[in-house]
Amino acid sequence: MISGKLLKNISICSVVLLIVAAAFIGIGCVDQEKTTTGDDTGEEVTGSQSIMIKGSDTVLPLSQAESEEFMYANPEASITVIGGGSGVGIAALIDGEVDIAMASRQIKDSEIENAQANGIDPVEYDIAWDGIAVVVNPENPVTELTFDQLKSIYDGSVSNWADVGGEDLTITVITRDSSSGTYGYFQEEVLLDEEYRADALVQPATGAIVQEVAQNTGAIGYIGYAYLDDSITALALDAGEGSVEATPENIIAGTYPLARPLHYYTDGEPTGLAKEYIDYVMSSTGQDIVSDVGYFPVN
């Protein structure tokens, strides 16, 4: 009796295990299929109904928004957008894996050489402008900082506003988390690739930075220009050529030091769907989406 029960339990148990195993095998198969079909269409014709875009995580939300709207208007088109970083995207373009590479920096000379050696001719499109505002509490009398001062605040060598021309008040330094594209950009441009100070507050979202700066008189943070509102003040920055206010005009003109154009790169002049898509992005509808996502239109 007991052994019979045990036997039954074992058999039930193995049935459950089998079902679960089958489910996992199923998941594996589905994944496999997806990747192979993706590769096939990519190899067939680049100008067909399917293109792949890869690269910068900063451009990623913009490309996603653009491609969603584009596919909504052109239901037969299929656009795959993948992040990974500017370098990853450009490398994929050089290897001929993608139709469009997204980059938040200019392509390097070495990358152009590699591309040409591979028979790829990168063509650049400026699709939008991105500005990073350095913000403080409106009660803070400091209105401008040089890049040196900003760097010493963020690397930990300066911890009091009095050292950079403000009141005697501890500086509360705020950064984004390390998965943010802006985190990397700021580290590169301002900190010159050195580490952020360890005691900086790390906020999971730009909204949280705005919130903390708005309620803390000693706080400093950096945010995408689109998030700027009346509760916080953007500082004028001096990268060695006099201080420049963070205004849309200065960002588009390229004089504001923490502004950068966002790029698409294609292999030669694009054709077919890739051309249609880029034309769409550059059109007024596409540039409206740029503003909606929080960047600046190029025109």
Added chain:
Amino acid sequence: MLNRQLKEKGIESLLFAAGAAAVLALFLLCIFLFKDGLLLFENYPISSFLTDTKWYPTSEPEHFGLLPLLLGSLIVTVGAILFSVPLGIATAIYISELADPKISNILKPVTEILAGIPSVVYGFFGLVILVPIVQKTLQIPTGQTALTGSIMLGIMALPTIISISEDAISSVPRSIKEGSLALGSTKWQTIYKVTVPAALSGISAAVMLGVGRAIGETMTVMMVTGNSAVIPGFPSGLFAPVRTMTATIALEMGEVPQGSDHFHALFAIGSVLFITTFIINIIANYIKRRYRFNL
């Protein structure tokens, strides 16, 4: 007849499968968590993981120091317990021993509603209301501190502590309490000399489960503790920003390159977290069983 028996067996095996699924899920979860966590130690020595005081996952060379995060979790949790245990037990005593039945009928469900509020709402409340209050009251550079996290977590652990302690206190046999009263002790003397000691095992279990709730909480602490990965002092660290293990995983999991050391480091932290809560739950269960009140 045979048909009925078959049906009975069928239902039985279905229910068994449901039970087995939960166990299986836990089992698979463990395997994946530990497998990916252990992969970190192929490239990064385990001694550095355990003793390094820096958490710089994206710099060169990388630093994956567990200590600031573990101690961050610890200080926030200890703070939460210091705050919620006295309050929770006092509430439980009031509800089960002193309150008018009408009042306790309102009070008990209300405290339980606290458990149903999503943690992101607690976090938002903490960020917008509590953070400025803490900063202004204590005159410190920022209100995003371990203390703020402790207060929020304390509030979140309250329903667990209140409801389990209340059960424990109510289950103390009436005869004991009446005996104490009959011997001439006052109501208050009976509560703190007889009832509470008799219910101590249940109360301890409540505290341990509250700790488990606090240590695993993510969203709220991420929003209010500032997330600076520095080793906190005690007690001065209560008034400075800290980063917990849970917040680190939530902050960095989003865009970490899959299969990188950083990815495996986050899994290793997850494993540490899992082991910690697992041990706490075992202790809570043990206390609950071992010291169950026997007449």
